[in-house]
Amino acid sequence: MQLRTDPLLPNQWHIQNIGQNAFSSTYPTYGNDMNVAAVWTSGYSGRGIKVGVVDTGLEAAHEDLAANVDLSHSYNFLTGTNDPTRATSDVGFDHGTSVAGIIGAVAFNGKGGRGVAYNARLRGYNLLAPTLPFSATNMAKAMGSDPISADNDVFNGSFHLGSAPGLPQFSGTYQQITSNTKTLRNGLGAAIVISAGNDFQHWPSSTYNYLCQSANQYNVSCGDPASDERRGGSVPIIIGTLNADGVHASYSNTGSSLWVSAPGGEYGFNNTYVPGASDPNLYKPAIVTTARSGCQNSMVSPSQYPNGVNALDSNGQNASASNCQYTALMNGTSSATPNTAAVVALMLEANPNLSVRDIKHILAKTAKRVDPAFSGISPNTIISGSAIVLEQGWVTNAAGWTFSNRYGFGGVDANAAVNMAKTYTSYLPAQQSNQGSYTYTAPPPGTITPYSATGNYLTFQVSESFSTVEQVVVFLNITSSPGLYCNQVDLTSPSGTKSILFHAMNGFNNASVVDSRILSNTFYGEPVNGTWKLRFFDFCAASSTPTQISTDVNHPQQLLITGH
Amino acid sequence: MKNALVILALACAAITCVAQIHPTPRVFQKVQDPATVINDRGSQLEVLANQRAIVTPAKTGGRGYQISRQDASASLGPKQLGVVFNHAMQVQGYITGEIAFKFKRDQEPTGDFDTDTYPGFAKLTKPNVYVVVARSPREFIDLVKRLQRRNDLEWVEPIVQYGEIIGENSKQ
Numbered sequence: 001m002q003l004r005t006d007p008l009l010p011n012q013w014h015i016q017n018i019g020q021n022a023f024s025s026t027y028p029t030y031g032n033d034m035n036v037a038a039v040w041t042s043g044y045s046g047r048g049i050k051v052g053v054v055d056t057g058l059e060a061a062h063e064d065l066a067a068n069v070d071l072s073h074s075y076n077f078l079t080g081t082n083d084p085t086r087a088t089s090d091v092g093f094d095h096g097t098s099v100a101g102i103i104g105a106v107a108f109n110g111k112g113g114r115g116v117a118y119n120a121r122l123r124g125y126n127l128l129a130p131t132l133p134f135s136a137t138n139m140a141k142a143m144g145s146d147p148i149s150a151d152n153d154v155f156n157g158s159f160h161l162g163s164a165p166g167l168p169q170f171s172g173t174y175q176q177i178t179s180n181t182k183t184l185r186n187g188l189g190a191a192i193v194i195s196a197g198n199d200f201q202h203w204p205s206s207t208y209n210y211l212c213q214s215a216n217q218y219n220v221s222c223g224d225p226a227s228d229e230r231r232g233g234s235v236p237i238i239i240g241t242l243n244a245d246g247v248h249a250s251y252s253n254t255g256s257s258l259w260v261s262a263p264g265g266e267y268g269f270n271n272t273y274v275p276g277a278s279d280p281n282l283y284k285p286a287i288v289t290t291a292r293s294g295c296q297n298s299m300v301s302p303s304q305y306p307n308g309v310n311a312l313d314s315n316g317q318n319a320s321a322s323n324c325q326y327t328a329l330m331n332g333t334s335s336a337t338p339n340t341a342a343v344v345a346l347m348l349e350a351n352p353n354l355s356v357r358d359i360k361h362i363l364a365k366t367a368k369r370v371d372p373a374f375s376g377i378s379p380n381t382i383i384s385g386s387a388i389v390l391e392q393g394w395v396t397n398a399a400g401w402t403f404s405n406r407y408g409f410g411g412v413d414a415n416a417a418v419n420m421a422k423t424y425t426s427y428l429p430a431q432q433s434n435q436g437s438y439t440y441t442a443p444p445p446g447t448i449t450p451y452s453a454t455g456n457y458l459t460f461q462v463s464e465s466f467s468t469v470e471q472v473v474v475f476l477n478i479t480s481s482p483g484l485y486c487n488q489v490d491l492t493s494p495s496g497t498k499s500i501l502f503h504a505m506n507g508f509n510n511a512s513v514v515d516s517r518i519l520s521n522t523f524y525g526e527p528v529n530g531t532w533k534l535r536f537f538d539f540c541a542a543s544s545t546p547t548q549i550s551t552d553v554n555h556p557q558q559l560l561i562t563g564h
Numbered sequence: 565m566k567n568a569l570v571i572l573a574l575a576c577a578a579i580t581c582v583a584q585i586h587p588t589p590r591v592f593q594k595v596q597d598p599a600t601v602i603n604d605r606g607s608q609l610e611v612l613a614n615q616r617a618i619v620t621p622a623k624t625g626g627r628g629y630q631i632s633r634q635d636a637s638a639s640l641g642p643k644q645l646g647v648v649f650n651h652a653m654q655v656q657g658y659i660t661g662e663i664a665f666k667f668k669r670d671q672e673p674t675g676d677f678d679t680d681t682y683p684g685f686a687k688l689t690k691p692n693v694y695v696v697v698a699r700s701p702r703e704f705i706d707l708v709k710r711l712q713r714r715n716d717l718e719w720v721e722p723i724v725q726y727g728e729i730i731g732e733n734s735k736q
Binding site (some may be wrong): 164 | 590606
């Protein structure tokens with residue numbers, strides 16, 4: 001098969017990384033890709049798979065997307081029509097058009113690059129249009145609760161709640177909207193792939209940057225996937241990001257709810273165009289994909305960078321992007337998410353009988369162990385004489401699965417995933433969960449000991465008719481805290497595996513935590529039954545506002561275990 | 565001077581120079597008007613009845629919100645959002661007036677769920693999650709409280725968007 005008939009394909013390191021030019025100053029490190037080319041050679045390209053791009057819009061007439069766009073099942077919430085293209089008067093970068101290109105840019109047309117699932121059908125829903133207030137009604141319509149989107153196989157959600165720096169209450173609404181997608185595809189379930197968020201170094205709003213100082217100091221994540229209530233449910237597949245060196249991207253949120261990671265790159269600038277930046281990540285590769293046509297819609301402002309920021313994003317001076325219709329600046333968990341969504345499309349083409357749980361299982365089973373030397377973050381400067389484990393690094397659980405809060409189960413390997421999907425016959429049995437959550441059996445005093453490396457814990461005795469964990473959701477209720485950055489919560493399984501649900505030095509601003517749900521994938525495959533131990537820490541000095549956990553029966557700490 | 569610093573560094577290494585982290589005194593936003601506070605699933609959600617917001621594209625490529633002061637009776641909706649403050653999260657949020665709720669197992673809406681009594685009443689998603697849409701802060705508070713008093717509902721949830729929502733490509 002001829003792989004090089006799309007002019008920008010040779011620059012798309014996320015597809016096949018040979019250490020090529022990606023328009024940034026720094027070249028990608030050879031081999032750090034999603035192993036996609038071999039899948040194409042096997043004949044899979046996402047043909048017949050329908051992917052909903054729930055985003056800011058989608059330029060339906062884009063020269064490298066149009067042939068794959070399905071307007072009959074797209075929707076524009078601003079106009080009430082089926083065309084999610086932004087209005088001409090609505091000038092600006094269109095995030096959704098770049099996301100769509102990563103999934104399904106057209107192949108072999110002599111234009112642009114190539115989507116990972118280049119024959120998938122793309123449906124656009126402009127739920128996040130910049131002038132459109134967020135609406136649950138619109139979200140339901142875009143995500144499978146309406147005939148316009150109900151026959152999608154995959155939903156791509158490259159978004160999260162922007163600048164809410166905290167742990168939100170669990171949302172039954174979003175849980176129900178996403179749970180409904182489990183009934184789609186004749187009960188096999190449509191896959192919802194959602195980004196982990198880009199708050200590792202700072203919140204999107206500079207108003208809250210001061211909250212990230214401790215996280216920055218200890219090189220742990222300021223934000224967490226759980227800081228968006230739309231990710232709080234058990235259904236979405238949460239995606240972290242790798243850069244072109246094959247390690248954690250500088251902005252990608254970490255947390256126990258991550259499933260896998262995929263390429264998203266760094267910032268893509270070239271020092272020939274933008275010299276003198278102190279952060280080396282600025283000059284590392286981002287993702288090459290489609291962009292909304294028209295140089296007035298560029299991601300970087302022509303007035304700020306008249307000559308652009310790299311040889312592709314050069315305000316139309318590059319013949320391959322003379323209308324600024326391609327970019328080498330797309331990054332973020334926004335990019336890792338469509339990369340994963342596209343791989344799911346390839347898997348479903350290879351085996352349309354996969355359920356969502358099978359898809360997740362295969363993604364995890366075939367994930368590459370990236371950054372194998374990463375051993376976590378354990379400073380001894382928080383409590384004298386004690387190394388406090390803020391992040392564990394890679395953990396091998398009792399069922400033999402390796403997991404880290406930084407990467408989930410590892411990096412997506414498209415070829416391995418599709419190969420496993422093709423021959424997959426061990427479909428997971430029906431999923432079960434405990435009815436009504438467990439209440440604790442040994443409550444600690446409501447007040448958590450300050451400046452303690454051992455913390456206080458409570459236990460849950462679990463005895464269920466099903467045996468194997470798929471995921472555990474913890475309901476947290478903290479009635480007061482000296483500052484949530486003082487606090488850390490972890491959960492230990494009956495097999496002795498520990499998961500840090502949220503780490504100290506986080507960037508959360510909460511005065512209290514009310515019914516927040518944090519999901520952990522760390523225990524995948526482990527036995528359900530036995531004693532689970534939930535531990536709370538307060539690493540700060542004693543204060544007038546001690547950490548107190550709720551002992552209110554209406555807002556207790558609880559476990560919800562799902563498995564088979 | 566250089567030697568003194570070296571000695572100090574060695575001394576620190578020997579005795580472990582770790583100071584306890586003392587929490588920064590925090591100033592939480594207090595409730596301004598108790599009459600406009602609703603119980604949102606256990607936390608206090610204050611409706612700032614004199615504020616409205618319009619959505620504007622943010623510099624980050626997503627949404628921002630422009631706030632204005634208005635009379636408490638001014639309408640709210642998708643074009644003119646209401647403003648709320650979540651006292652548990654200590655974060656401001658924005659509402660279009662949507663309130664979602666779920667009926668208890670096997671229950672469906674009864675005849676009293678007409679759109680006069682419950683404006684904008686519509687099904688949101690399966691199996692039995694519905695939405696109503698308030699048109700003013702007062703109506704929002706009233707609807708939440710009325711729905712919370714019903715004994716045929718599993719939960720009631722005001723739909724709040726906290727902060728700006730942005731696409732997830734990262735910006736420096």
